[in-house]
Amino acid sequence: MKVAIIGAGSLGQSIAKGLVTTNALTTLYLTKRNISSIKGFEEFDKVELTSDNALAVKNADILIFAVQPRHFEAILKDLKPLLNKNHVIISVITGFAISRIEDIVGKDRFVVRAMPNTAASVGQSMTCISVNDMAKAKVELAKTIFNCMGRSMVIPEEQLQAATVICASGIAFWMRLIRATTQGAIQLGFEAHEAHELAMQTCFGAATLLKESGKHPEEEIDRVTTPSGCTIEGLNEMEHQGLSSSLIKGINASFEKINQIKTK
Ligand SMILES: NC(=O)C1=CN([C@@H]2O[C@H](COP(=O)(O)OP(=O)(O)OC[C@H]3O[C@@H](n4cnc5c(N)ncnc54)[C@H](O)[C@@H]3O)[C@@H](O)[C@H]2O)C=CC1
Numbered sequence: 001m002k003v004a005i006i007g008a009g010s011l012g013q014s015i016a017k018g019l020v021t022t023n024a025l026t027t028l029y030l031t032k033r034n035i036s037s038i039k040g041f042e043e044f045d046k047v048e049l050t051s052d053n054a055l056a057v058k059n060a061d062i063l064i065f066a067v068q069p070r071h072f073e074a075i076l077k078d079l080k081p082l083l084n085k086n087h088v089i090i091s092v093i094t095g096f097a098i099s100r101i102e103d104i105v106g107k108d109r110f111v112v113r114a115m116p117n118t119a120a121s122v123g124q125s126m127t128c129i130s131v132n133d134m135a136k137a138k139v140e141l142a143k144t145i146f147n148c149m150g151r152s153m154v155i156p157e158e159q160l161q162a163a164t165v166i167c168a169s170g171i172a173f174w175m176r177l178i179r180a181t182t183q184g185a186i187q188l189g190f191e192a193h194e195a196h197e198l199a200m201q202t203c204f205g206a207a208t209l210l211k212e213s214g215k216h217p218e219e220e221i222d223r224v225t226t227p228s229g230c231t232i233e234g235l236n237e238m239e240h241q242g243l244s245s246s247l248i249k250g251i252n253a254s255f256e257k258i259n260q261i262k263t264k
């Protein structure tokens with residue numbers, strides 16, 4: 001695979017970190033207007049850094065666009081003359097519909113819209129993928145790419161905005177929950193670094209329990225809650241204060257906002 005990431009900013013670099021150790025990769029082009037901040041990637045033999053998008057497009061088969069939404073249209077229009085029928089065009093750009101990409105490159109091109117998250121950099125992204133009609137033949141390839149940096153799920157494009165809230169913004173939501181748990185632990189007497197480790201590893205353990213057992217969260221909750229014990233006391237107080245409700249409302253607010261964001 002020869003891959004180019006056009007726009008190696010925050011998300012583009014997370015994807016690059018997830019991809020760089022993949023054996024299937026022969027070359028990874030990283031483009032950015034000013035490449036001085038990504039020099040660290042030079043330590044990888046397979047990585048080529050350039051500010052020349054055209055060079056990357058000419059030399060790669062798989063193009064991952066990770067620029068800001070407002071820049072995407074102009075960049076794609078510029079590169080259009082260089083695109084050939086074998087290129088797989090992958091956009092990770094929020095809110096930019098496949099139909100808008102097809103309007104620029106044509107319906108006869110392989111177009112994939114994907115939404116990874118920043119945990120791609122540590123091989124733990126949850127990436128949702130949608131494809132145009134042409135790229136139905138490239139679904140396995142798209143999954144292979146994103147499975148290199150975590151797990152992936154193919155979903156209808158109509159659900160991609162919701163997936164962005166749950167999985168991409170979701171990283172921030174979970175961070176805030178971990179942070180709040182840390183604050184609670186400090187109040188109970190732990191040093192900040194200890195509190196952070198306790199919160200993080202407990203969160204990791206909870207997710208791993210569900211992943212490995214396939215159980216519903218309530219089943220695992222039942223195993224922890226001693227009758228009249230401290231867990232149910234804490235859980236009930238959290239619910240009286242609206243824990244589940246505030247999370248659900250936050251997710252809905254985020255979804256309303258993402259549907260208002262104009263990408264032009
Ligand atoms: N899935 C996720 O977790 C997230 C997704 N996003 C989406 O990912 C996309 C990228 O977001 P970020 O990485 O946060 O943005 P960013 O601003 O960090 O990265 C964009 C990069 O594109 C580069 N760039 C701009 N014009 C260029 C050009 N003509 N040629 C080559 N490179 C160019 C910029 O120098 C910058 O490094 C956005 O569309 C955003 O909506 C953003 C944050 C999180």
Ligand SMILES: O=C(O)[C@@H]1CCC=N1
Nearest residue numbers: 094164165168169258
């Ligand atoms: O906050 C945002 O709007 C973008 C989309 C998902 C993550 N970051």
